[in-house]
Amino acid sequence: MYVVVAGGGKVGANVARSLLDMGHEVTLIEQGRGRFERLEAEFGHLVLLGDATEIHTLERAGIARPPDLLLAVTGDDEDNLVIGQIAREGYDVEKVIARVNDPRNQVHFDLLGITQTVCAVSNILGLVGHEVPEHGLVRMLELRKENLEIVEVQIDKRSPVAGKTVEKLSLPEGSRLISVMRDGEAEIAVGSTVLQPGDQVLAILQPGKEDELRTALLAKK
Amino acid sequence: MKAVVIGCGRVGSSIALQLQREGWEVNVIDEREEALTRLGTGWAGGFVVGHGMDTDVLHRAGIEDADAAVVATDGDNTNIVIGQVAQKRYGIGCVVVRVLDPARADFYAKRGLRTVCPTQTAISVLTDVVRACDVRPLEPTGSS
Numbered sequence: 001m002y003v004v005v006a007g008g009g010k011v012g013a014n015v016a017r018s019l020l021d022m023g024h025e026v027t028l029i030e031q032g033r034g035r036f037e038r039l040e041a042e043f044g045h046l047v048l049l050g051d052a053t054e055i056h057t058l059e060r061a062g063i064a065r066p067p068d069l070l071l072a073v074t075g076d077d078e079d080n081l082v083i084g085q086i087a088r089e090g091y092d093v094e095k096v097i098a099r100v101n102d103p104r105n106q107v108h109f110d111l112l113g114i115t116q117t118v119c120a121v122s123n124i125l126g127l128v129g130h131e132v133p134e135h136g137l138v139r140m141l142e143l144r145k146e147n148l149e150i151v152e153v154q155i156d157k158r159s160p161v162a163g164k165t166v167e168k169l170s171l172p173e174g175s176r177l178i179s180v181m182r183d184g185e186a187e188i189a190v191g192s193t194v195l196q197p198g199d200q201v202l203a204i205l206q207p208g209k210e211d212e213l214r215t216a217l218l219a220k221k
Numbered sequence: 222m223k224a225v226v227i228g229c230g231r232v233g234s235s236i237a238l239q240l241q242r243e244g245w246e247v248n249v250i251d252e253r254e255e256a257l258t259r260l261g262t263g264w265a266g267g268f269v270v271g272h273g274m275d276t277d278v279l280h281r282a283g284i285e286d287a288d289a290a291v292v293a294t295d296g297d298n299t300n301i302v303i304g305q306v307a308q309k310r311y312g313i314g315c316v317v318v319r320v321l322d323p324a325r326a327d328f329y330a331k332r333g334l335r336t337v338c339p340t341q342t343a344i345s346v347l348t349d350v351v352r353a354c355d356v357r358p359l360e361p362t363g364s365s
């Protein structure tokens with residue numbers, strides 16, 4: 001497949017290298033001359049010097065073909081948004097993945113239709129939550145299109161639901177338990193599944209219902 | 222009538238002052254506190270220090286009940302994003318955005334954003350001035 005990578009920093013350069021190794025066709029765009037020259041030594045004519053938010057630069061990179069995938073991975077969120085919008089709306093690039101540098105800007109990406117995003121800060125914070133589950137609930141996956149999310153909750157001894165079957169639980173509206181992981185083995189949560197201390201439970205719910213779910217499944221602090 | 226002006230450089234500050242003289246209630250946003258001096262000592266409007274991408278900053282500047290937003294920071298892409306946020310998230314009917322790159326100004330103008338491109342204006346005006354000059358065309362030079 002043909003991939004345009006906008007931004008030749010650590011993220012862009014490493015992704016470009018991996019995609020090339022996988023046999024894909026790649027054009028990498030970098031606007032800083034110093035960085036461009038270092039990249040050119042490795043990637044040769046596959047790297048292009050220019051501002052990827054300029055339509056002219058994107059056209060030189062073959063945006064009109066159009067590419068199967070465009071990655072907007074510069075260190076600047078406004079640039080990534082504009083690159084993504086030009087690709088999607090101007091050139092019908094079907095798949096655009098954008099990097100979000102500041103998680104506070106995620107709302108702008110959502111608003112402006114750049115729905116496939118990757119935010120290292122949010123991912124790391126998610127992992128921190130996973131390692132240090134002090135809030136009792138870890139967000140595992142956001143399903144943006146569906147407006148749902150999957151979270152993990154660890155049931156402890158003090159939990160009001162320990163020893164109860166799933167069908168006896170009063171869960172908040174708009175939430176369901178998916179699976180229960182016990183002793184390294186997962187099973188789908190059904191009505192007769194009995195929750196036990198130590199269980200890691202996956203649940204699907206609408207964003208904003210986390211507190212209600214936490215109250216339903218976990219002991220008060 | 223309430224206006225939010227984002228970017229208090231030469232352009233933004235002059236627009237803010239002009240709108241205020243014309244009776245608007247104006248709040249200005251700029252990242253640099255020093256930018257406030259551009260508004261002069263008699264500035265009676267609001268001034269919020271912060272980035273226009275930051276929704277807290279926009280809220281403090283009263284974006285939620287603004288009638289107009291002028292976006293004129295020194296970054297084209299920043300302006301384009303903030304302009305769309307003002308329009309789509311806060312439903313402001315009158316949003317005007319400065320974009321220096323003519324191609325991007327045109328791209329977003331076609332998609333419903335009111336962009337103003339000083340570069341394009343300069344190109345048109347300068348070309349018109351040259352056209353209007355009373356200069357005789359060069360005589361064709363014969364080969365010698």
